[in-house]
Amino acid sequence: MKKIKLTEFEWSVLKATMTIPLGQTRTYKWIARKIGQPQAVRAVGQALRKNPYPLMIPCHRVIKSNGTLGAYAGKMDGKKGRLIEIERSIVKAIGEEVSSY
DNA sequence: AAGTACCGTTAAA
DNA sequence: TTTAACGGTACTT
Numbered sequence: 001m002k003k004i005k006l007t008e009f010e011w012s013v014l015k016a017t018m019t020i021p022l023g024q025t026r027t028y029k030w031i032a033r034k035i036g037q038p039q040a041v042r043a044v045g046q047a048l049r050k051n052p053y054p055l056m057i058p059c060h061r062v063i064k065s066n067g068t069l070g071a072y073a074g075k076m077d078g079k080k081g082r083l084i085e086i087e088r089s090i091v092k093a094i095g096e097e098v099s100s101y
Numbered sequence: 102a103a104g105t106a107c108c109g110t111t112a113a114a
Numbered sequence: 115t116t117t118a119a120c121g122g123t124a125c126t127t
Contacts, residue, residue, distance in 0.1 A: 009109060028122050032108095038123095043109035045121040050110075064122060071121055 006052060009040070013047035020061045023088045027065045045070060 006014075012035035019034075020026050028048075032041040048059045049071065064070050 040108045041122050
């Protein structure tokens with residue numbers, strides 16, 4: 001098991017990103033503020049761009065404050081760029097299931 | 102609307 | 115070791 005060489009800053013970003021609920025979107029600024037460095041929004045984008053753990057880090061849930069997708073999603077094809085919409089649909093479906101109980 | 106400054110990591114020279 | 119580049123937001127013009 002090789003040690004993952006990541007900086008403390010990156011760990012902070014990854015942890016913050018992990019806490020994003022399914023089907024929800026957060027902004028880079030949101031993460032930057034959560035890790036206590038509202039000035040380092042770009043560094044946050046860097047950590048996500050590198051994305052050491054694609055499976056546990058939902059970078060596609062991270063968007064710009066503008067509401068538009070960031071560089072990562074921006075480079076994606078339309079299909080993958082709609083991941084967040086699919087997740088939202090899932091959440092909605094689950095919500096309806098729960099309501100029927 | 103466009104330009105600039107700011108932070109942190111990585112690649113290249 | 116030093117330099118350049120990438121990436122999002124807020125402020126200024």
